[in-house]
Amino acid sequence: MGEVTGVAVVGRGSIGGVVIRALESGEVPGARLTAVVDLGDSLDDALAVADLVVECAGQRALAELGPRVVAAGKDLLVVSIGALTDDALHERLRGGPGRLFLTSGAIGGLDLLRAAALMAPLEKVRIVTTKKPATLGVPHAAEPVEVMRGPAREVAAAFPKSTNVAAAVALAAGSFDVVEAVVVADPAATLTSHVITASGPAGDYRFEIRNRPSEQNPASSQVVPHAVLATLRDIVR
Structure with missing residues (x-):
C-alpha cells in the first residue's frame, strides 16, 4: 500500500x-x-x-x-x-x-485560457455571472439588473461569496487587469450562469457554464x- x-x-x-x-x-x-x-x-x-x-x-x-x-x-x-x-x-x-x-x-475551460495566455497575452477577457438576486444582496429585483461591472480584482473583492470564479479566470489569464467581470441579478434564474469570453493571438474563446445552486448555500454551486x-x-x- x-x-x-x-x-x-x-x-x-x-x-x-x-x-x-x-x-x-x-x-x-x-x-x-x-x-x-x-x-x-x-x-x-x-x-x-x-x-x-x-x-x-x-x-x-x-x-x-x-x-x-x-x-x-x-x-x-x-x-x-x-x-x-x-x-x-x-x-x-x-x-x-x-x-x-x-x-x-464551479467553472471549466481554465486550462485552455492558461495555455492561450502562455502563448501570448490575452487582449480581452470577460466573465458575466448571473445569479438569483437574494444571493447578490438585491432580493427585491423584479427584472434582470446589472449589480456591478469592473476589473475582476474589484468585483471579486466586492462579492467574496459569489465571485471566486472571476478571480479564477484572472489567474488563468495571467492578469487581473485584463479581465472584466460583470455580476447580474436575475429573478428568473434557476441556475447560476457564468459566461466567459476571451480573445488574443491564440484565438477566440467562449465558455458557458450553468450550475445548480447549493441548497445549503445558494451563493455557491x-x-x-x-x-x-x-x-x-x-x-x-
Missing part, C-alpha cells in the same frame, strides 16, 4: 461538509481525514497530523490561516480563490515551503465540493 496523505479540512459548511464526508467514507484513495478545523479549533493541532490542508471556509479564513499552513511546510488547497486578489497574500501563500494548489470550483475532491484526487495520486 502506498503512502497515505493526511488531510485537514477548514470549514464544515456546504463545501467542507461534502469534502469531510467523502474523506471519511474513503472516496479519495490515498487520502485520510485527520482533522477538521472549525471556529475555535486549533490550527496547530491540525497541522501536527496533516500533510495537506483544504480551505473551505471563505476568504477571511484563508487570509488568517493560509500563510500559517504553508509556512509550516504543509500543502494548501484553496477554494476561496477570490482572496488572491490581495497580491501580498498571494505571494505569502506561494512563498512556501508548503505548496499552493487551487481548485477550478452544488458542483464546487466535487471539484475540490477532483483536485484532491489529482494531488494525492
